[in-house]
Amino acid sequence: MSDRRDGAPEAALDAEDAADSAAAGSADAASPDGGHAAAAPSTHTVRLELVDEPGQLLAALHPIADNGGNLLSIYHERGNKTPRGRIPVEVDFEATPERFEEIVDALRSEGVNVMQAGTERYAEEVTLLLFGHLIDTDLSDTLSRIEACESASVADVSLAAPQGTEEVSSARLRLEARAGETDAALAAVRELADEKELRVVEPLTGVDA
Amino acid sequence: MRLAVIGAGAVGRSVVELAGEYGHEVVAVADSSSATVADGTDGRAGGIGVDPDAVVARKAERGIVGDADPDDALAADYDVLVEATPTTLGDAEPGFSHVTAALERDRHAVLANKGPVAERFGDLRAAVDDSDGEIRFEATVGGAIPAVSTVEDIEPGHVTAVRGVLNGTANFILTRMAAEGLDYDHVLAEAQDLGVAEADPSFDVDGTDAALKCVILANVLSFGAVDDPDAAREFTLADADVSGIRDVPGSALRLAAEDGRTVRLIGEATGETVRVAPRLVPENGTLAVSGTQNIVQIETTHAGRLNISGRGAGGPETASAVLGDVGRLE
Structure with a gap:
């Protein structure tokens, strides 16, 4: 895992690995999912569904930045469509567990469809x-x-x-x-x-x- | 103990036959139209009770148990009345009145009849409060399986839920459908030929029988968890959310099997809800008992999960639960 910590952009696309290495780097993290490391920020991957209209991506990124998320990468799969005919977007960012919950809630309340938010969301x-x-x-x-x-x-x-x-x-x-x-x-x-x-x-x- | 057995179906007859083995004496037996009451002369040598073999033979040959009136059996000098007449819904009569007649005379009653305990639990509790007699009803839930007494031993306040397979007929049908890839109608006909299902199987396959058992368990949990019975919620069949197995297609069981699962008619009771429905369970899991077997699973706060499986119906099996209850009243 440690070798992948250096390859940040690549590792960040892999939610589990990224979360693991972030937790491993934190001395007092009790478990890899950060269950006890209340304050330590870790990397999260969120999969969003966007309508194919101008401004949609920006609108989806605001709730992340506004709620203290540190954006790491955005993977905009413009060539792909979800079963509902929308465009899947994968966003990686760093946030503490509390902030992460707030970000997901903010995305949803902005009407952004969050398909998957970190591995624990569809547990x-x-x-x-x-x-x-x-x-x-x-x-x-x-x-x-x-x-x-x-x-x-x-x-x-x-x-x-x-x-x-x-x-x-x-x-x-x-x-x-x-x-x-x-x-x-x-x-x-x-x-x-x-x-x-x-x-x-x-x-x-x-x-x- | 001296027993008056009311009801001479499979359970009542087995109680009459087996009572001696458990150290009890049957002093009166009644069916719906006749009765026999021991008068101290026509019983077995040295005993005061009726001759069990003669009662059972007469019922088989002539359809009656004796020359006396059924009311004579209710008036006999017994310690425990065994209520083993067929389950009726609503006012739960005549079973309810048989039990209250015993309580009014400060005698005990043991029920194999689900009706009074499922439909009029509050009325029964009130009658018990006014009496020196007690009631017990282990035989109403899961036949030979000690479901009620296990819940009482653990204490209802420490039981969060009781669930299980509580109807052998429905379980037999689901087991055969899954094993043979057959549809409901085909397997039902087979079950009827084998005597596992009644000519009118509605009570079993529509989930009513399992629901009554769960309602009884819900009453045990609800009334057992509080000191003041007035504070307890009383359940009747009307409070149960029930769906049966009649329309479950064979294709659903095949899809379940492909995924290592199967379907069982599962009843669940807590102190707040009663639900009976076909549910997906792991094919080799604890609750996926086969054929006419039953299982009761008790979820507790401090003792983990308990499972008891066994025969949920049958004359001697149910009579063993009745006689166990009689033993607890001594």
Whole structure:
């Protein structure tokens, strides 16, 4: 890890390595995720989704600078599009854990869609089943509306429609939820399923049965 | 102890047959239309009770347990009334009145019937308060599994949740669907042929039976955690959020299996909520019991998590829970 500390721009793109080396460099950091090193700034990577319009990038960087974040690098993937047709941008900056939370909150309140904020933001993975008239009720709309919920993103989908697309089919969804927001994500899926008259088989969360 | 057994289905008959092994005497047996009451002469040699073999044989041959009126059994000279009539919802009658009749005479009652404990727990508690008798109801939750007494031993105030697989019929169907890749209707027909499912399986597959058990556990947790019963929240079936397994397609179980998971009808009770629904669990996890097995998982504040699995139904299994309760009343 120490050899990569010198190659700052490269290392900074790799959130975990960067966070590790930052913590390792701090004498009183108790854990690599900085859980006890309250005051020590560490490097964070935030993935944002921007609408392809002038001024959007600048608007997204303001909340970082205004809240005490020290910008390190910006990777603007202009050639790529997210599933929602937006442009993904990866921003690296240094901030203390408290500042980091404030920055993410500020980004969200500015209407910037934060897809991923550091590795700990999507800390929880949850698998569930949906069944019913999945295809008649527009599966892609179902998935994008789950995506649109701030608590979770859809990591993986498997569909089984053994009796054709007009009969009852099943899907297995793997969601990545933000830390502590699995329940909120499941509640959002439940609500959507109610609306579309689909059934949800939820996992037993918090029980590693 | 002298027992009056009300209800002569599988559980009631097993209690009559096994009571002697546990050192108790059956002095009266009633079904819905008849009764037999020991008069000290027609019992077994040297005993005061009724002849268990004769009662069971008569029920099998003629559909009645004796020549007396069911009310005679309620009026018999017993120490413990065993309420083993079929579970009814709403006013939970006639089971509720059988239990209160015993309490009014300062006798104990042991229930295998879920209705009174799930639907009228507050009324039962009030009747107990006015009586020198007590009630016990281990057999109402998880058959042979000591769920209620384990929660009582740990103390309800130190139990945060009780969850588990509490209906063998639904579990059998889900297990077979996953193992054979068959659909619900096919497996239900098989279960009915094997006598695992009733002709009308609604009570089991719609989650009602599991929900009643969870409501009972919620009442145990709620009333057990406070000193003043008036401060406890009373649960009935209406407070439970219930969905069953009837429409779970085979394809959902296949998708679960591809990912090392399976679906089980899981009931959960806390002092605040009751929920029964098909849930995804790890295929080889603790809660993924097979066939008609049940499991109760108790989440505690100081003792970690406890799991007890076993047979959740059956005459002798449930009778063993009833007779365990009778033993605790001695």
